[in-house]
Amino acid sequence: MSEVLVFGLCAAVVAGLGLYGAIVDPRPLRKILGFNLLGSGVFLFFGVVARRGAAAGFPGDPVPQALVITGIVVAFSATALAVTLLLRFFETTGSSSLRDGAAADGARDTAES
Amino acid sequence: MAVPVSGPGSTEGGALLVLAIVIPVAAALLGFAAGGRRTERIALGALPIGLTVAVLIAAAVPPASAVPLTDGVLTYLLGGWAPPLGVALRADGLSAVMLVIAAVVVCAVGVFARADFAIADGAAETRAPFAFWILLPMIWAGLNTVFLAGDLFTLYVALEILTFAAVPLVCLDGRGETLQAALRYLLFALLGSVLYLAGTVLLYGAYGTLDIVLLSQRVAVAPAPLVAGALMTVGLLAKTALVPLHLWLPPAHAGAPPAGSALLSALVVKGSFFIVVRLWFDVMPGLPSVAATQMLSTLGAAAIVLGSVVALRQERLKLLIAYSTLAQIGYLFLLFGLAFDVDSAAMQKGDALAGGMLQAMSHATAKAAMFMAAGSIYVAMGHDRIAALAGAGRRVPVAVLAFALGGVALAGLPPGGAYLAKELLLGAAARTGQWWWAVVIQAGGAFTGAYLLLVLARVLAPPDRAAAGDVDTHHGRVAWYPQAAALVLAMVSLSLGLVDWSAWLPIPPGARLAASVVDTLAAAVWPVLAGGVLAVLIGRWTTPSGGRLARAVATLGPLRRGGIALGENVCRGDAFLRRWPMAGVSLLALAVAFGAALWTGR
Structure with a gap:
C-alpha cells in the first residue's frame, strides 16, 4: 500500500465518522465535534491531493497547503461561533436541545412570545 | 467603455x-x-x-x-x-x-x-x-x-463569510427561540459547506486548478468531477434551503428582526443559488445530464407546492412570508431543467437562465419589501397574527401598499420582473417541449396570488370594533421612512419587467413587455383568479357566521374539507422533513442520487 492510499483511506474514515456524528447525534456539541472531524477528514484528503499532484517537480504541491490553512481558519471561526451560540442558548433557556417547542413542531407555530 | x-x-x-x-x-x-x-x-x-x-x-x-x-x-x-x-x-x-x-x-x-x-x-x-x-x-x-x-476556493471563503454574517442576524434579539434557530442554521450550513469544500478538493486533485475559466476548458466526463459536482451541488442546496433541505429556514427567517429577515430572504439565499448557477453553467456546462437537471427542477417543483401550501396554512404573517420564500427558491431551480440542451448535452446560456436570474432579482426586491412591510405592520398592530390584522390598512397604509405591490410583483403580474421571467421560462418550456414545467410555473404564480389575497383580505378589512380597545393599547407608531423604503423596493420589483436586459442577460435585444393589451390583461387576471380559488379552498380563514356569505361557504363544504385535509397533511409532511435526522439523511440521499443521475443520464 502506498502512503497516498493509506492517508486517503484514513481521510475517508475520519470524514465518515464525522458525518455520522453530525447527522445522527442529537446533542449540538457532538454535532459541532462531528463537523470538526468531517472537516479534518477533508483537510487530510487535501494533503493527499497535494502529495499526489506534485506536478511542478516539487516534493509536494504547495497550493493545497495554502488552501488547507485557510480552510482551518474558517473551520476554527465556525466552531467558535457555534460554541458561543450554544453557550448563549443554554444560558438563556437552560436547555441545549435542538428539537423542542416551536422550532421542532414545524409549520404550525402557535407560540407567541 | x-x-x-x-x-x-x-x-x-x-x-x-x-x-x-x-x-x-x-x-x-x-x-x-x-x-x-x-x-x-x-x-x-x-x-x-x-x-x-x-x-x-x-x-x-x-x-x-x-x-x-x-x-x-x-x-x-x-x-x-x-x-x-x-x-x-x-x-x-x-x-x-x-x-x-x-x-x-x-x-x-x-x-x-x-x-x-x-x-x-x-x-x-x-x-x-x-x-x-x-x-x-x-x-x-x-x-x-x-x-x-x-475561482472555487474564493467562492468557498465568500460563502462562509456570508453564512457567518447571516447567522448572528437571526438571533439579534437574543431570545431562546431565535438562538436555537441560529444554531440550527449554522450547524446545517456548515454541513453544506464541508460538502462543497470536499468537491473543491476533488476538482483540484483532478485538474490542478480551481479557476473557473481554466476548469471550464478542462472538465470532462470522469468519476472525479462527477462526484465533485454532486457533492458541491448538494452542499449548496443545503445552504439555499431547497426542499427537502429546508429545516433551518422558516424559524430563522421568521425569527429575525424585520431588517434581518429582509436581508436573509432577499439576498443570503441568492448567494449560494448564484454559486449553483456558476457551477452548472460555467464550471461544468458539459457535465449535467437530462436526469440530473430534471431532478433539480423536480425538487424546485416540490418546494413550490410544499412551501405554498404550508404558507397558506400559517397563522403568523412572518412565517407565511418565510414559507413563501421556500416556494420562490423552488421557482428559481426550474431554470435548470429548461436550460439543458439535449442535442449538445450541455447547459445553454439562454432564455431559461435569463428568466431564472430575473426571477431571482424580482424576488430579492419584492421579498425584502414584503418583510419590511410586515415589520411595520407588526410595530403598528403589536403582533402579526393574520386573523387579527384587520385595520392595519388604516394604521400603516404605505406599508400595506408596499406589501400588496411586492406580492403583485412576485405573483408575476405585469409589468413586474417576475412577469418577464415567467414569460421567458414559459417560452423555454414551449421551445423544449416540456409542458410539465409550464404547468408548475403557472401554479407557482397562482399560489403566490393565493397567499397575497389571504393576507390582503384581512389587512384591508375595517378594524374589529370588539378587539379595537385591546389592540390600541399595544400599537406603536411607525415613521414614514421605513414604509417608504419598502414601497420603493416594491416599485423597483414591479418595474424590472420594463428594462431591456439584453446587455447583461442572455436574451435577444428588445425582449421585454411588448404583448398586446388582451394578453397582458389575461396574464394579470389569471393568477389572481386561480389564487382566489386556492385561498378559499386551502387557506386558513374562519367561516363567517350568518348571512348569505355563510350559506355560500356551506355549499363549498366537502371541497373545503378536502382542501383543509390536504393542507394539514402537507404541514405534517413538512414537519417530518424538517427533523434533523431526516434532513441529514435527505442530504446524503440527494448527494448519492445526484451522483447517479450525472453518471447514468448519459
Whole structure:
C-alpha cells in the first residue's frame, strides 16, 4: 500500500465518522465535534491531493497547503461561533436541545412570545 | 467603455471589482473600531458609495452574452498574477445585475433599519444595533465576493463569510427561540459547506486548478468531477434551503428582526443559488445530464407546492412570508431543467437562465419589501397574527401598499420582473417541449396570488370594533421612512419587467413587455383568479357566521374539507422533513442520487 492510499483511506474514515456524528447525534456539541472531524477528514484528503499532484517537480504541491490553512481558519471561526451560540442558548433557556417547542413542531407555530 | 485586453491580464475598469469588495469590508472594520453612533454613520455612509460602484461595474461590463466567460467580462488579477497561480476577480452580465440588485436592497434595508437600530448620540451602544451595523456591510461584502470571485476556493471563503454574517442576524434579539434557530442554521450550513469544500478538493486533485475559466476548458466526463459536482451541488442546496433541505429556514427567517429577515430572504439565499448557477453553467456546462437537471427542477417543483401550501396554512404573517420564500427558491431551480440542451448535452446560456436570474432579482426586491412591510405592520398592530390584522390598512397604509405591490410583483403580474421571467421560462418550456414545467410555473404564480389575497383580505378589512380597545393599547407608531423604503423596493420589483436586459442577460435585444393589451390583461387576471380559488379552498380563514356569505361557504363544504385535509397533511409532511435526522439523511440521499443521475443520464 502506498502512503497516498493509506492517508486517503484514513481521510475517508475520519470524514465518515464525522458525518455520522453530525447527522445522527442529537446533542449540538457532538454535532459541532462531528463537523470538526468531517472537516479534518477533508483537510487530510487535501494533503493527499497535494502529495499526489506534485506536478511542478516539487516534493509536494504547495497550493493545497495554502488552501488547507485557510480552510482551518474558517473551520476554527465556525466552531467558535457555534460554541458561543450554544453557550448563549443554554444560558438563556437552560436547555441545549435542538428539537423542542416551536422550532421542532414545524409549520404550525402557535407560540407567541 | 472598457475594452478587453487581449491575452491574460486585468481589463480596464477591473479595479472597480476590488472596490466593490473593499468598501463594505472597510465599513465593517471601521465601524467595529469606531463604535457608538459612528458605527451606524459609517455603515450608512458606505451605502451610496457601494451602490455607485455597483452601477459603474454594470455600465463597464462589455455586453456579450452567449460567448464563453473569457469574453464579455471585466477581469482583475490580484497582484498581477494570472491563474492558475494567481486569483482573478471577474464580472460578467450575471454578476453585474446581481451586484446592482444587492446594492439596491442593502441600501433600502439600511434606510429601513435606521428606525429599529438607531444609536443615540453620545450614548454607549447597545449590542443589537452595534452588531447590525457591522453585519449589514459584512453580508454585502460576502455577496459581492460571491458575485465576483473567479475561482472555487474564493467562492468557498465568500460563502462562509456570508453564512457567518447571516447567522448572528437571526438571533439579534437574543431570545431562546431565535438562538436555537441560529444554531440550527449554522450547524446545517456548515454541513453544506464541508460538502462543497470536499468537491473543491476533488476538482483540484483532478485538474490542478480551481479557476473557473481554466476548469471550464478542462472538465470532462470522469468519476472525479462527477462526484465533485454532486457533492458541491448538494452542499449548496443545503445552504439555499431547497426542499427537502429546508429545516433551518422558516424559524430563522421568521425569527429575525424585520431588517434581518429582509436581508436573509432577499439576498443570503441568492448567494449560494448564484454559486449553483456558476457551477452548472460555467464550471461544468458539459457535465449535467437530462436526469440530473430534471431532478433539480423536480425538487424546485416540490418546494413550490410544499412551501405554498404550508404558507397558506400559517397563522403568523412572518412565517407565511418565510414559507413563501421556500416556494420562490423552488421557482428559481426550474431554470435548470429548461436550460439543458439535449442535442449538445450541455447547459445553454439562454432564455431559461435569463428568466431564472430575473426571477431571482424580482424576488430579492419584492421579498425584502414584503418583510419590511410586515415589520411595520407588526410595530403598528403589536403582533402579526393574520386573523387579527384587520385595520392595519388604516394604521400603516404605505406599508400595506408596499406589501400588496411586492406580492403583485412576485405573483408575476405585469409589468413586474417576475412577469418577464415567467414569460421567458414559459417560452423555454414551449421551445423544449416540456409542458410539465409550464404547468408548475403557472401554479407557482397562482399560489403566490393565493397567499397575497389571504393576507390582503384581512389587512384591508375595517378594524374589529370588539378587539379595537385591546389592540390600541399595544400599537406603536411607525415613521414614514421605513414604509417608504419598502414601497420603493416594491416599485423597483414591479418595474424590472420594463428594462431591456439584453446587455447583461442572455436574451435577444428588445425582449421585454411588448404583448398586446388582451394578453397582458389575461396574464394579470389569471393568477389572481386561480389564487382566489386556492385561498378559499386551502387557506386558513374562519367561516363567517350568518348571512348569505355563510350559506355560500356551506355549499363549498366537502371541497373545503378536502382542501383543509390536504393542507394539514402537507404541514405534517413538512414537519417530518424538517427533523434533523431526516434532513441529514435527505442530504446524503440527494448527494448519492445526484451522483447517479450525472453518471447514468448519459
